Amino acid sequence: MIFNSVVLALFIWALGLVQADVSVLKPTSGSTYTATGTMAISWEDDGNAPLLDSDISTLSILLCTGPNSNINCFYTIVNAVAPSTLGTSYSFSISSAQTLAASGSFYLQFYARASNGGYTIHYSNRFTISGMTGSLTATAGDSTSPPNDEISYSTTTAATDSMLDPDTAYTIPYTMQTGIYRYAPMQRQPVSKVTMKLSASRRYPTTSVSLFTTWTLQPDAVTTTTASITYSTTQAVNWATPAPQPTVVGYYAASEALARTINAKSKRGYVDL
Numbered sequence: 001m002i003f004n005s006v007v008l009a010l011f012i013w014a015l016g017l018v019q020a021d022v023s024v025l026k027p028t029s030g031s032t033y034t035a036t037g038t039m040a041i042s043w044e045d046d047g048n049a050p051l052l053d054s055d056i057s058t059l060s061i062l063l064c065t066g067p068n069s070n071i072n073c074f075y076t077i078v079n080a081v082a083p084s085t086l087g088t089s090y091s092f093s094i095s096s097a098q099t100l101a102a103s104g105s106f107y108l109q110f111y112a113r114a115s116n117g118g119y120t121i122h123y124s125n126r127f128t129i130s131g132m133t134g135s136l137t138a139t140a141g142d143s144t145s146p147p148n149d150e151i152s153y154s155t156t157t158a159a160t161d162s163m164l165d166p167d168t169a170y171t172i173p174y175t176m177q178t179g180i181y182r183y184a185p186m187q188r189q190p191v192s193k194v195t196m197k198l199s200a201s202r203r204y205p206t207t208s209v210s211l212f213t214t215w216t217l218q219p220d221a222v223t224t225t226t227a228s229i230t231y232s233t234t235q236a237v238n239w240a241t242p243a244p245q246p247t248v249v250g251y252y253a254a255s256e257a258l259a260r261t262i263n264a265k266s267k268r269g270y271v272d273l
Contacts, residue, residue: 021050022110022122029125035098035132042089050114050153052083059083060111063097065138068147073109074136075100094129103130104138107146118153170227175207186227
């Protein structure tokens with residue numbers, strides 16, 4: 001059960017690393033701007049689902065500050081515009097947000113709404129804006145890395161999408177599933193006696209492996225959900241008599257045994273080499 005909890009936690013963490021739709025190009029980490037200037041914002045489709053042109057209905061861009069644990073998006077730069085209309089770049093006049101926050105560290109949030117009701121959230125690297133006159137404190141916080149991405153989107157079809165039919169999804173062989181969400185059957189309950197023959201046989205065919213040949217923008221991950229167990233387990237008290245302590249059955253420290261050996265050889269007047 002502890003192992004399952006650890007695996008689940010790792011998969012939840014991995015979910016934030018899944019490639020999807022937006023890959024932020026600008027602003028870059030450590031860039032500096034003034035409140036009276038403009039900021040060139042650019043992004044691209046990373047080629048993974050959901051696709052910007054076909055799967056995303058609207059894209060919003062917000063100006064944020066604060067640590068990763070307390071994200072504060074206080075100004076909307078672009079509000080729910082179709083990607084086909086917006087393109088992949090935007091020129092932001094920073095003066096429109098000058099009176100809302102003090103000078104400091106900021107980053108952008110890209111909120112993409114999918115046509116199927118899902119969404120993705122991506123963040124740019126942190127940058128600095130000087131000359132701001134607002135009262136909101138712009139904190140650097142986790143200045144070394146942006147917040148993790150957030151994905152709530154399924155690429156599977158109605159026939160294999162467990163969001164629509166969980167019972168069906170868990171019966172589809174794992175190697176036949178595609179998309180960023182995959183589903184594993186319930187873990188079997190261990191039996192009290194091993195009845196399998198010693199000669200092993202393969203239950204499923206081997207699968208191919210496709211390796212990256214060029215640098216990718218970020219890691220690719222798959223989230224796996226395992227079906228809950230339907231059986232129950234019982235516990236019982238072990239009434240067997242505990243074994244005696246080692247000292248009761250003649251235990252002695254290794255240093256004591258070594259001392260006995262040395263003393264015995266000393267009495268002989270010589271030591272074996």
